[in-house]
Amino acid sequence: MSGCPIHQSSDRARAFDPFGPEFQADPPGSLAWAREGEPVFYSDVLNYWVVTRYEDVKAVFRDNITFSASVALEKMVPPTPEAIEILKTYAFDLRKTLVNEDEPVHMERRRALLDAFSPAALQGHEAMLRQLVRARVDAIVDQGEADLVKALLWEVPLTVALHFLGVPESDMEKLREFSVAHTLNVWGKPSDDQQEALAHGVGRFWAYCGVVLDRMKANPDGHGWMHDMIRANREIPEIVTDNYLHSMLMAIIVAAHETTALAGANMMRRMLGDRAAWTAVCRNPDLIPNAVEECLRHSGSQVAWRRMATRDTTVGGVPIPKGARLLIVSASGNHDPRQFENPDALDLWRDNAAAHLTFGYGAHQCMGKNLGRMELRVMLEELTRRLPHLELQDQNFHALPNVSFYGVDRVLVRWDPARNPERRNPALRDRNRRFPIGAPDVRVLTRALRVARLDPLAQGVLGLTLEDPEGAPLPAWSPGAHIDLHLPGDLTRKYSLCGENGAWSLAVLREDGGRGGSRWIHDTLREGDIVHTRGPRNHFRLDDSAPAHLLIAGGIGITPILAMADHLRARPHALHYAGRTRSGMALVDRVMRDHPGAHLWIGDEGTRMDLPALIAAAPRGAQVCVCGPARLIQGVEAACVPRPDLILTFEHFDPVDTALDPDREHAFTVELLDSDLTLTVPATRSLLDVLHETGIDVPCDCGEGLCGTCEIEVEAGGIDHRDRVLTRAERAEGRRMMACCSRAAGDRLKVRL
Ligand code: HEM
Ligand code: FES
The missing domain is CATH 2.40.30.10 (Translation factors)
Known part of the structure; x- marks a missing residue:
């Protein structure tokens, strides 16, 4: 299925090629132009729709009915007849593996295989992981130089993956080669000749998995996720089938190790490439969980994923025909300034870093995310503690050419072993931090x-x-x-x-x-x-695409409004600033110096802002930004009712009282449609608390109804809105709520999580 006959993509969009050098060197940077001007476009070269903005990528991930995951493991380049023949000789038959399945069967299998990912179960792998990383660091600590990828970054995730899966002792080098062949075969653009060599690699991988599986089946009491699956195969063979076991083993060896190994390589490249960041973590290991998250956001190992439209639909307002394939570029979403402030910088204190899309989102969100996080944290913790003076050597970075997995293949470092802290204090070697499983707090x-x-x-x-x-x-x-x-x-x-x-x-x-x-x-x-x-x-953003802006400040609300006016200096805008007395109005001199056209409305000088008149005179389609007391915001909201063409954006500073009085609250039930879970929210707990306890990562920023970070989509049920984020119209619509403070009006809610 090709592009939409109505939608006209630009020449640049039509020629977009993710195998080209720009995307291969810097996936998010190469799509900055699209995020700004053409966020959803059709690439003729690829025969895919490309989705680049955070909200659009997330919306596609979230709607697993309209956007089928069935194409997730499809080859980017069709196999040649020769490659097909070669694969037949190995009886290659990779079919469904959770990640490329649709409902209802996907959720049935996912639910049947969830136990191994509980925090308690994952905790059980930590000691082995720690020991492994420590041994790998022991092996290099006195060397003075190393390639961190070779020394530990790929071997640790592979060993942990095999341990987690319960796969017996394996030939690591062989598995690494197989994984590379699988990645290039599915997500790369091999030439016809390369296809043949890759087909042999993939075929051997398939055959190898068959042998391993037979060995594992002979041990019915074995530990590990594959053994859980083998038992499920015996108990519910219609859900966990024979082919499923075989396909899953092959796919999961890659999913569980390559993603984490590449993420580790990217993490070390970025952390050591930014001396201030590296030093900050060495000094304050409490930063580690968020540093890992920020590296996954900034330079994640999964840069794009795929879906197929199951009906005619739209993404970001662009019509997408049934059958169209979509490349949803999570790395681009992760650098979207609408979601992440100053997105190209590595900021270890960024408190919404964990809202990145590197683990996907929604029903298929990575099941192993907390294992991956644990591995990356332990590796970073051991390296910063034991080798704080590590430095990057001069080098060119290379990554395997493909559209989905991104990670540098070498990270060459050097250090002076004489400066190793454990030379002065050998006890430091074993004095490590521990971090709770899950997203960072x-x-x-x-x-x-x-x-x-x-x-x-x-x-x-x-x-x-x-x-x-x-x-x-x-x-x-x-x-x-x-x-x-x-x-x-x-x-x-x-x-x-x-x-x-x-x-x-x-x-x-x-x-x-x-x-x-x-x-x-x-x-x-x-x-x-x-x-x-x-x-x-920033929860109070300027919409740069609006043709004009009306800025309204009351009292101390001038602070964000003045920054907006500074930014809009060369563009059509009007600035209105109201206060009681001139002497009590902050920054009034700067306002008048830098914005001589600004209107001051000062109560004790007898001038008053006439909101209905101001709003009525606003240019068509303008963005109205208002910050000030609740009364002012309500006044602007009321005045905007007859002007649905305006974009109203406001910011409150008075928090919501989130204390819950059990005598006035009631418990309710919430059905999580995407996760297929039903939870009870007691009268004394917020919905957000209950979601976090269940391991559902809903980001939270203010925790008091001011910012909109914890917004969730409501499918059914009345909402008792208590936030200061949604407009009247959005509340009346009843499709969104803030989980940190709002509750069910009745006894049940159905939400898309
Ligand atoms: C940094 C490390 C990792 C990254 C970046 C990553 C990324 C991803 C992504 C992007 C998806 C697809 C999400 C979607 O379609 O919405 C996924 C799915 C999955 N991942 Fe991971 N992954 C990582 C580590 C792991 C590990 C360590 C395991 C297992 C032990 C694992 C197991 C899975 C499974 C089973 C799925 C399929 C879930 C489903 O479709 O329901 N991953 N991962
Ligand atoms: S976390 Fe800010 S509104 Fe809920």
């Missing part, structure tokens, strides 16, 4: 910054400019972004960034009636002090 991750300057900005408003204590540059941020400031007494407050030229400057309004956070900043904080922050994050 980012709420404990803070960035220590120094207060570079304190400036009075208005009556009761103090300006803070922050800097890295070591002088390292701080990550860039986009207009509308904020950071969290951690304050004494377990308080956290959000402040928008409003500095010029990317400076991390905030404006803090003194609130005498509050819980004391702003008073502490005004009364106690001094220049040179260290503060702890999280972010930056």
